[in-house]
Amino acid sequence: MYRYDEFDAQIVRDRVEQFRGQVARRLSGELKEDEFKPLRLQNGVYLQLHAYMLRIAIPYGQLNPTQMRKLARIARVYDRGYGHFTTRQNVQFNWVALKDIPDVLAELAEVEMHAIQTSGNCIRNTTSDHFAGAAKDEIMDPRPWCEIIRQWSTFHPEFAFLPRKFKIAVTAAEHDRAAIRVHDIGLHMRERGGEVGFEVHVGGGQGRTPHVAAKIADFVPEAQLLDYLEAIMRVYNRFGRRDNKYKARIKILVSETGEEEFTRLVEAEFAAQRDAEKIALPQAEIDRIHAYFAPPELPERPEAAQKLHDAMAQDDTGLARWVRVNTHPHKVNGYTSITISLKPNGVATGDATDAQMMVVAHLAETYGHDDVRVTHTQNLILPHVALDDLPAIYAELKAAGLATPNEGLISDMIVCPGLDYCNLANARSIPVGMAIQDAFTDPDDQEDIGKFHINISGCINACGHHHVGHVGILGVDRKGEEYYQITLGGRADEKARIGDIAGPGLKADEVPDALKRIVNRYRELRTSKDEPFIETFEREGMEPFKEAIYAAH
Incomplete structure (x- = not known):
């Protein structure tokens, strides 16, 4: 790093x-x-x-x-x-x-950490695929470019007081785990004829007016990336609304200007840059940053898979299920990436105790090549782990309350802090999330349901990403009483889509049963157990699920 x-x-x-x-x-x-x-x-x-x-x-x-x-x-x-x-x-x-x-x-x-640019109308923390540098499906490691963007954007004099906060995400895998299409700028790394470049998406975001980003460039060579980003930021700084904070995000500018005209403005700004304005980014500097992200030396271990298989055959404590659900393909034979779930039943999503953080630090140091990642879905990752070390890792995680086998399943929710903490919230999020977890505690049941993303926000600002949950839940206030609006069909991946509102809001105690009815309808309609909920929904549409939600009304 x-x-x-x-x-x-x-x-x-x-x-x-x-x-x-x-x-x-x-x-x-x-x-x-x-x-x-x-x-x-x-x-x-x-x-x-x-x-x-x-x-x-x-x-x-x-x-x-x-x-x-x-x-x-x-x-x-x-x-x-x-x-x-x-x-x-x-x-x-x-x-x-x-x-x-x-x-x-x-x-x-x-320890080389700070809180600079984590708030305010500036370019915020650049995010990426949490499996970057380890993922079997990536074409290259996107983290060096995240670091280059971080260095370029920190204290940038032109962009310290933007019309509104600004978020950038970068990925290099075909399957988008960084949600780039719901960011102000989303960058997808591509290779073309041996040259590295970026597909550029602009104007994504959630909140009051959710938008999926528009693709404004198919391929920007890496040496030109910062100049192109400056062109986008200058267009935003020049034309972005400052009279109304609800219309100040770049997504509104792209929407109101139109994708074609906005692209023309960026290309014109990019073409108008004089030599003195361009950012000198020599290959030597690119190589210097990349050197910080050299992967750990991982000799192939073809025997590791058999050792793990033997250990799982002898273990009756849930190791096999945890390995099945919470591990991910690694680019080196004999290794895997593991998800440490911060979603055990009865705990606020994303919370970790000081003792649990110490356990994760120990595991990363002992088994994980000193590398820990945080996901945008509020979990932790050890990206480089030998397969035959998994039994020992699982035992320590289980003792620390961190071995929940639910990555990507129905209890692995995104949940904002809501009205328990936030002065912007209209409703509580954490208790609703816990009530849903209570309704789906059976791990066999969760695995049978399969990939199912529930995102919960306590207000329209959408910190819980409810717009792009397969099921989104938005807390609203009605004359002092908390209700929860359900959206269906959202997704944050390469097929990003904003969910559709199903109908009137539900009371908090009605939400878990409504989720059960949605799941039961999904089971009736899916073509096989391998068909995830989102594909069933996209085939069948809203009506059968809307009927299920309001069946008790």
Whole structure:
């Protein structure tokens, strides 16, 4: 992974000390909250319902064991013993006292971490495929380009005060695990005639007005990527709405301008760049960044699969199911990538205790080549694991409460913090998610249902990505009572689609039974157990599922 040079380290240290002074002025009363707000947002500090919340950047979702142990220490010493991993591949602490935040940031700086650009109207944390560098189906590792984009966008003087927040995602696999088509800019790496380039999608997003991004370029060569991104950002900075924050995202500009005209504006801006404006990105610099992401040396281990098979045959504690559900193909024979589910029954989605973080750090150090990833679906990944180490890893995860075999299944939900924490929320999300988990506790039942993505948001801002869940659940307030609107048919992959509203909202206690009826209807309609819910829905349409949802009304 990328390592800070002396310039990176000094920038972060200086930023911490600057913010320490700003916090002192706020605590003394010299700064009022409305004066402090733009300063704290530049350092990842939000004011939630009950306390300040600190959001820490995890670029492209990658951590090493030292960093994970530091997060565990912050949870234990400064918070209430846990952290919350987010859909931006970041981590949040909900209960850090404002007086302690400068000390937390100073400790993070010791391990090359910070909270810069995790909030505010700037380019946020660049995200990627959580299996990057390990995935069998990728054409190359996208993380070096995520790092190049991070370095280009951090403190960029033109883009520090955009019309609205801005999110970029990069993938290099045909199956999109980074949800690039619901980002402001989504980049899909391609190879053409031996040359590397990017397919460029612009204007995706969720929230009040969800959109799937428009593809504006089939192939931008890697040496021209930053210039092309600058052209997009300049068009947005020039024409993006600043008079209405609900219409300020680039998705609105693309929609109102039209895909063809927006593409023309970008191409014109790109063509107009003078030589002095272009970003010199020599191949030597590209190679230097790529060198930080050299894969670990993994000698092929053809015997590992048989050793694992023998271990599973002798184990009756759930190892076989966990291996079947939570492991993924690796590009090197004898290895796999594993999902560490942060969705056990009865725990808020994405939460991990300090003790659990310490276990993950130990496993990454012992078995995982010092590599941990955070997924945008709020789980953790060990991307490089030998198959015959899985029994030992499973035993430690099980003891730590981290061996839930549900990756991609119905209980593996995306759930925002909702009204339990967020001052923007209209309704609670966490209790509804837990109630749905309670309705589908049987692991055999979950495997029979198969891939089934439920996403829950507590308000229209869609932090729970409800628009692109196979089933989306949106909390709304009606005269002081919480209701939940159901959408069906959304997806965030290479066939990205915004879900359709099924009908009137349901009360919280009606949601789990409605989900059961949806699942039962799916089982009646699917052509085989291998046909996932989303394919059944796309074939059959809304009506049979809408009928199932409201059968009790």
